[in-house]
Amino acid sequence: xxxxxxxxxxxxxxxxxxxxxxxxxxxxxxxxxxxxxxxxxxxxxxxxxxxxxxxxxxxxxxxxxxxxxxxxxxxxxxxxxxxxxxxxxxxxxxxxxxxxxxxxxxxxxxxxxxxxxxxxxxxxxxxxxxxxxxxxxxxxxxxxxxxxxxxxxxxxxxxxxxxxxxxxxxxxxxxxxxxxxxxxxxxxxxxxxxxxxxxxxxxxxxxxxxxxxxxxxxxxxxxxxxxxxxxxxxxxxxxxxxxxxxxxxxxxxxxxxxxxxxxxxxxxxxxxxxxxxxxxxxxxxxxxxxxxxxxxxxxxxxxxxxxxx
Amino acid sequence: xxxxxxxxxxxxxxxxxxxxxxxxxxxxxxxxxxxxxxxxxxxxxxxxxxxxxxxxxxxxxxxxxxxxxxxxxxxxxxxxxxxxxxxxxxxxxxxxxxxxxxxxxxxxxxxxxxxxxxxxxxxxxxxxxxxxxxxxxxxxxxxxxxxxxxxxxxxxxxxxxxxxxxxxxxxxxxxxxxxxxxxxxxxxxxxxxxxxxxxxxxxxxxxxxxxxxxxxxxxxxxxxxxxxxxxxxxxxxxxxxxxxxxxxxxxxxxxxxxxxxxxxxxxxxxxxxxxxxxxxxxxxxxxxxxxxxxxxxxxxxxxxxxxxxxxxxxxxxxxxxxxxxxxxxxxxxxxxxxxxxxxxxxxxxxx
Numbered sequence: 001x002x003x004x005x006x007x008x009x010x011x012x013x014x015x016x017x018x019x020x021x022x023x024x025x026x027x028x029x030x031x032x033x034x035x036x037x038x039x040x041x042x043x044x045x046x047x048x049x050x051x052x053x054x055x056x057x058x059x060x061x062x063x064x065x066x067x068x069x070x071x072x073x074x075x076x077x078x079x080x081x082x083x084x085x086x087x088x089x090x091x092x093x094x095x096x097x098x099x100x101x102x103x104x105x106x107x108x109x110x111x112x113x114x115x116x117x118x119x120x121x122x123x124x125x126x127x128x129x130x131x132x133x134x135x136x137x138x139x140x141x142x143x144x145x146x147x148x149x150x151x152x153x154x155x156x157x158x159x160x161x162x163x164x165x166x167x168x169x170x171x172x173x174x175x176x177x178x179x180x181x182x183x184x185x186x187x188x189x190x191x192x193x194x195x196x197x198x199x200x201x202x203x204x205x206x207x208x209x210x211x212x213x214x215x216x217x218x219x220x221x222x223x224x225x226x227x228x229x230x231x232x233x234x235x236x237x238x239x240x241x242x243x244x245x246x247x248x249x250x251x252x253x254x255x256x257x258x259x260x261x262x263x264x265x266x267x268x269x270x271x272x273x274x275x276x277x278x279x280x281x282x283x284x285x286x287x288x289x290x291x292x293x294x295x296x297x298x299x300x301x302x303x304x305x306x307x308x309x
Numbered sequence: 310x311x312x313x314x315x316x317x318x319x320x321x322x323x324x325x326x327x328x329x330x331x332x333x334x335x336x337x338x339x340x341x342x343x344x345x346x347x348x349x350x351x352x353x354x355x356x357x358x359x360x361x362x363x364x365x366x367x368x369x370x371x372x373x374x375x376x377x378x379x380x381x382x383x384x385x386x387x388x389x390x391x392x393x394x395x396x397x398x399x400x401x402x403x404x405x406x407x408x409x410x411x412x413x414x415x416x417x418x419x420x421x422x423x424x425x426x427x428x429x430x431x432x433x434x435x436x437x438x439x440x441x442x443x444x445x446x447x448x449x450x451x452x453x454x455x456x457x458x459x460x461x462x463x464x465x466x467x468x469x470x471x472x473x474x475x476x477x478x479x480x481x482x483x484x485x486x487x488x489x490x491x492x493x494x495x496x497x498x499x500x501x502x503x504x505x506x507x508x509x510x511x512x513x514x515x516x517x518x519x520x521x522x523x524x525x526x527x528x529x530x531x532x533x534x535x536x537x538x539x540x541x542x543x544x545x546x547x548x549x550x551x552x553x554x555x556x557x558x559x560x561x562x563x564x565x566x567x568x569x570x571x572x573x574x575x576x577x578x579x580x581x582x583x584x585x586x587x588x589x590x591x592x593x594x595x596x597x598x599x600x601x602x603x604x605x606x607x608x609x610x611x612x613x614x615x616x617x618x619x620x621x622x623x624x625x626x627x628x629x630x631x632x633x634x635x636x637x638x639x640x641x642x643x644x645x646x647x648x649x650x651x652x653x654x655x656x657x658x659x660x
Contacts, residue, residue: 056506057506058505058506059477059502059503059504059505059506060499060500060501060502060505060506061500061506124521127518127521127522127525128521128525131525132525155468157470157511157526157529158511158522158525158526159511159513159522237475237514237518238513238514238518238521241511241512242475242511242512242513242514243507243510243511243512244506253511253512255512259475262476262514263475263476263477263504263512263514264476264477264504265477266374266375266377266378266476266477267375267376267377267378267476267477267478267503267504268377268477268504269377269381272504
């Protein structure tokens with residue numbers, strides 16, 4: 001009897017301890033939010049809602065608005081997804097379904113190696129290799145012939161929203177690629193064989209399998225990549241041009257929320273510091289909104305996929 | 310349950326013990342902590358290394374977190390000395406718990422660098438040309454206003470691409486301080502600061518970011534620290550100084566600016582030496598300071614710190630040129646010797 005109650009109390013202690021550790025996570029998140037809110041109060045009081053619609057960032061006159069940074073973060077991340085998603089999904093299909101066995105291992109190893117490179121290295125590579133190539137091989141010819149489209153208007157200098165988008169794309173490809181590969185691998189072999197045995201081509205097999213089975217997973221992989229792109233700091237700030245202004249052209253410079261915090265935080269004080277922290281708070285809210293939205297969509301897609309099967 | 314608590318107390322006891330052990334070990338050599346400017350960091354770390362080798366009882370821990378961070382930390386009293394590339398503002402000094410001394414340690418210059426095909430160092434720029442370029446009023450390299458000053462140079466028919474620092478920095482502070490001093494339009498439209506609202510251009514993070522943009526972009530112009538431009542062999546502009554001479558940035562020209570400014574050096578050394586008089590003076594130069602409380606609270610630490618400072622303004626100055634810093638002029642060193650005597654512990658000088 002005594003031994004038994006000892007066991008129960010141990011169980012109870014374990015339960016309480018694990019509950020405690022779980023609550024630490026909640027506590028930390030709440031603390032983070034509270035500190036960001038408290039430190040950003042002076043800026044919030046001074047600028048109010050105009051902070052997110054104003055495009056002025058003048059540390060000398062202490063007038064601050066975050067619109068160019070919000071715009072830059074969203075646009076550079078979307079550009080990155082536009083490039084990275086088709087590339088990684090295509091690569092994942094090739095590696096899983098078509099690549100000869102001797103090619104599979106090295107290609108996937110190299111792709112995963114990309115994820116291990118520190119972002120400051122990506123940034124330096126961006127300045128010295130990617131930006132000059134993009135500028136001379138892509139941006140200059142495009143702006144010469146299509147410069148009348150606002151999206152491709154010159155002048156072309158190199159560091160730009162597009163450079164940030166391309167660099168971000170390269171950085172998030174390994175994440176989207178490896179998750180997509182895992183998702184593709186979960187498709188039961190029998191299902192694939194069933195499609196093929198009914199006379200389907202490989203293309204039809206993939207279309208059916210991916211459409212039925214893998215879309216939620218690929219969407220999840222995309223959100224993972226987006227999350228990383230939104231918060232990326234060092235690499236972006238090195239190639240985006242750091243200009244707090246909204247241009248219609250992706251060949252012009254921009255600025256991102258994480259980049260301005262990294263750039264100005266160390267030497268800021270007073271209202272400027274408070275404004276930077278407010279940008280941090282906004283970045284947290286943007287990330288939270290993106291993640292919640294994605295979660296909602298994901299559960300809908302999962303439900304639909306389940307019905308389909 | 311009781312076991313669980315026993316484990317918890319065990320962990321707590323172990324943590325306390327290990328904490329005691331580390332503090333016990335660290336107390337052996339005297340540790341002096343500092344934080345602040347990144348610009349003089351290579352010089353300071355060389356000094357700390359050489360000084361600790363000669364005086365094994367003293368060790369230094371310096372964190373180059375930026376001038377603003379250094380001012381914050383010395384204000385909060387979490388470090389024994391701060392370091393800054395810009396003198397503290399009155400507003401900041403009002404928050405201090407006691408009187409502080411600004412001790413100049415070295416000088417640096419901010420250099421205008423550019424990337425023009427077939428144009429070497431020495432392009433001549435006047436204050437108005439420089440301000441005009443950074444205000445976006447002069448946009449082509451073959452603008453007649455630039456050509457007029459550079460008749461022997463084949464200026465390309467190309468856009469001027471302006472590059473500036475995107476991070477808050479003492480370098481930007483000195484550069485904008487200069488432009489505000491020599492150009493009324495700059496003073497009214499942009500002003501001076503560690504970060505400003507640039508009228509145009511590409512922002513690069515750090516000296517490496519700006520020089521990266523300049524090196525990779527034909528037609529670019531930017532500003533970096535003298536040491537950085539020298540080590541990376543960049544093309545640098547000759548600027549017209551207050552007396553009308555075009556001066557290329559060198560250590561000698563920087564020291565000349567400080568020597569000229571030394572004649573009117575105030576007792577608290579909080580002075581800007583941009584646009585200094587003297588025909589050899591390079592116009593965009595600045596001091597970098599250590600921030601030390603006049604009334605030290607710990608006798609042993611205060612004594613060690615003052616002895617180090619004494620060494621730094623005498624023996625330490627000889628190491629500056631090799632690291633591309635301009636040493637303090639003699640007259641400033643003599644004045645500093647008197648200032649260091651004022652650092653005291655309960656009224657007793659620690660010199």
